[in-house]
Amino acid sequence: MLKFWCVFLTIIFSPCKGRDDDVRFIADNNHDFDVLIFTQVWPVTGCITWMERSKTNSCKLPSPKKIWTIHGVWPTRFGTVGPAFCNASATFDLNTLKPFEDQLEQFWINIRNGTQLDELWKHEWLKHGTCAAQLEELDNENKYFGQGLSWLQQYSMSSVLQKGGVLPDDSHTLISIHKAVVSVLNKNPSIHCVYDRKRDEIFLDEIRICFDKTLTLVDCDGVVDDSEVLIDYPGGKVITNCDLNKPISYPSEVPKYYRPELKKTEWKFPFVNIYKLFDMINLSEMNSGHKCANSTYDKQRWTIHGIWPTRVGSKSPAFCKKGKSLDIHLLEPFLDKLTLNWINVENGSSITSFWQHEWAKHGTCCAETGLGNEQNYFSQGLEWSQKFSILQILENAYITPGGKFKVVDMHKVIYEHLGHIPSIHCVSTRNGANYLSEIRLCFSKTLELIDCSVTGNAEVVYRSIATRVELLTNCNLHREITYPDTLPQMFIGSSSQSWLQKVIDFVKRSLL
Numbered sequence: 001m002l003k004f005w006c007v008f009l010t011i012i013f014s015p016c017k018g019r020d021d022d023v024r025f026i027a028d029n030n031h032d033f034d035v036l037i038f039t040q041v042w043p044v045t046g047c048i049t050w051m052e053r054s055k056t057n058s059c060k061l062p063s064p065k066k067i068w069t070i071h072g073v074w075p076t077r078f079g080t081v082g083p084a085f086c087n088a089s090a091t092f093d094l095n096t097l098k099p100f101e102d103q104l105e106q107f108w109i110n111i112r113n114g115t116q117l118d119e120l121w122k123h124e125w126l127k128h129g130t131c132a133a134q135l136e137e138l139d140n141e142n143k144y145f146g147q148g149l150s151w152l153q154q155y156s157m158s159s160v161l162q163k164g165g166v167l168p169d170d171s172h173t174l175i176s177i178h179k180a181v182v183s184v185l186n187k188n189p190s191i192h193c194v195y196d197r198k199r200d201e202i203f204l205d206e207i208r209i210c211f212d213k214t215l216t217l218v219d220c221d222g223v224v225d226d227s228e229v230l231i232d233y234p235g236g237k238v239i240t241n242c243d244l245n246k247p248i249s250y251p252s253e254v255p256k257y258y259r260p261e262l263k264k265t266e267w268k269f270p271f272v273n274i275y276k277l278f279d280m281i282n283l284s285e286m287n288s289g290h291k292c293a294n295s296t297y298d299k300q301r302w303t304i305h306g307i308w309p310t311r312v313g314s315k316s317p318a319f320c321k322k323g324k325s326l327d328i329h330l331l332e333p334f335l336d337k338l339t340l341n342w343i344n345v346e347n348g349s350s351i352t353s354f355w356q357h358e359w360a361k362h363g364t365c366c367a368e369t370g371l372g373n374e375q376n377y378f379s380q381g382l383e384w385s386q387k388f389s390i391l392q393i394l395e396n397a398y399i400t401p402g403g404k405f406k407v408v409d410m411h412k413v414i415y416e417h418l419g420h421i422p423s424i425h426c427v428s429t430r431n432g433a434n435y436l437s438e439i440r441l442c443f444s445k446t447l448e449l450i451d452c453s454v455t456g457n458a459e460v461v462y463r464s465i466a467t468r469v470e471l472l473t474n475c476n477l478h479r480e481i482t483y484p485d486t487l488p489q490m491f492i493g494s495s496s497q498s499w500l501q502k503v504i505d506f507v508k509r510s511l512l
């Protein structure tokens with residue numbers, strides 16, 4: 001239900017996932033709920049999250065004093081997220097809120113400067129208010145928003161935390177915050193953080209308290225969402241997505257390093273290996289007449305797709321020097337290695353045309369890094385492919401071609417081996433089969449291995465509660481992925497021509 005605000009700093013650059021979630025809810029006709037979650041947000045943290053999503057974002061924070069504000073009142077069924085969007089014909093009418101619009105602007109504030117004033121209210125009403133409306137006390141906009149404001153007066157986290165000794169800018173832990181809330185309210189809340197992995201910093205983001213259907217304060221026990229766990233500690237139980245063992249920041253101001261004028265665009269260098277289906281079939285047959293024919297292709301291995309300068313969160317540069325074509329003679333010193341490790345999968349086009357493409361599209365954009373000439377670009381690819389052998393790394397954990405494996409396991413092995421987050425790509429077929437297709441590693445501009453982050457491709461970020469480690473993938477997380485050692489049966493058609501065409505189409509799709 002929190003998705004509207006895109007909780008993790010680490011998914012900051014990806015578009016909000018909210019809409020997808022919303023679709024999921026519309027299909028669900030069970031509108032029962034057990035409790036109303038009243039969620040308050042620390043706007044400074046909300047602002048950090050918002051600003052991290054785009055260089056151009058700015059915030060309107062409550063002033064002069066920073067106070068906890070309202071995110072929403074969410075009817076919730078135990079053990080699940082939702083219900084939501086309970087009335088498809090409902091509309092939002094700002095006019096009915098005119099009598100206390102001033103108060104809403106102050107206490108139920110939309111901190112996103114430049115967005116519609118009522119964007120948050122509209123969202124909260126249509127998504128959650130329409131479900132809360134089952135209760136007579138909350139069955140119109142006036143009552144719903146009025147109830148939120150009245151709960152804030154009574155249970156404002158600004159005063160609850162202060163009474164419990166938790167003040168902004170001091171050093172806190174999950175337990176000190178939890179104990180403070182429980183000592184004042186005598187009920188169990190749920191406590192939410194956002195996590196900036198790059199700086200390894202955790203920020204207090206939301207505190208949620210719960211009310212039963214008679215609007216009486218109750219424990220939040222039984223409430224879950226995608227990112228929460230129940231942690232038992234000596235002296236209590238806390239429902240949270242925060243880290244138990246790390247300090248939690250509760251800043252009174254947005255830290256300097258998040259101010260947009262002080263941030264530089266980061267570039268990353270995905271270095272791509274493709275597990276090519278072609279490696280599993282008779283390449284000398286397929287590529288007859290082409291340069292890359294070589295019997296050693298019979299051996300299974302991962303090969304290079306390219307080095308792609310990539311801008312996080314926006315369109316990546318491409319074709320930076322129009323008309324600059326690849327001078328193949330410059331590659332002569334390592335042509336042997338290239339023909340083995342950076343092979344073209346397309347029948348009918350030469351291996352050099354593949355290199356030409358990678359060079360013209362991506363290599364010409366590498367000027368900033370020392371990879372701006374042909375030799376450096378291609379030799380760097382070869383060097384990395386030797387240094388980071390995906391086949392070997394996976395093999396160490398018995399993840400070998402011919403089997404089916406979970407993406408989480410593949411991720412774990414690579415992450416543990418390299419200490420950095422890869423991005424794992426699959427292709428899937430219409431009948432739902434999933435094949436491992438690419439594993440990408442990312443490098444800084446100084447060519448050091450770093451964590452990959454979302455680039456706006458089909459990737460989704462998942463984050464482990466236990467380890468805080470992210471997983472970047474477009475693969476299905478809940479199914480086993482085929483790591484094929486032979487051409488899948490489905491590609492084997494009656495005539496070899498159509499069979500080959502299918503393979504080519506398949507690989508082309510996987511390259512998109």
Ligand SMILES: *[C@@H]1O[C@H](CO)[C@@H](O)[C@H](O)[C@H]1NC(C)=O
Nearest residue numbers: 057058059060061112113114
């Ligand atoms: C809000 O955005 C406007 C332009 O969209 C800008 O002029 C103004 O400075 C911003 N306010 C803050 C507090 O950043």
Ligand SMILES: *[C@@H]1O[C@H](CO)[C@@H](O)[C@H](O)[C@H]1NC(C)=O
Nearest residue numbers: 087088089090091130133134
């Ligand atoms: C749904 O919303 C419409 C429009 O506001 C309203 O007339 C109707 O009574 C609502 N239905 C329910 C079940 O609340």
Ligand SMILES: *[C@@H]1O[C@H](CO)[C@@H](O)[C@H](O)[C@H]1NC(C)=O
Nearest residue numbers: 281282283284285286288298
């Ligand atoms: C691969 O194709 C070549 C050329 O057509 C052929 O000579 C060879 O026997 C084939 N190898 C296998 C393993 O099928």
Ligand SMILES: *[C@@H]1O[C@H](CO)[C@@H](O)[C@H](O)[C@H]1NC(C)=O
Nearest residue numbers: 285286287288347348497500
């Ligand atoms: C490669 O493609 C050409 C047409 O571009 C086709 O004639 C040829 O049969 C294909 N090669 C193989 C091995 O199928």
Ligand SMILES: *[C@@H]1O[C@H](CO)[C@@H](O)[C@H](O)[C@H]1NC(C)=O
Nearest residue numbers: 292293294295296336337340
């Ligand atoms: C195949 O590649 C190996 C290793 O680079 C090389 O020694 C050999 O000469 C190549 N064979 C052909 C026919 O190109």
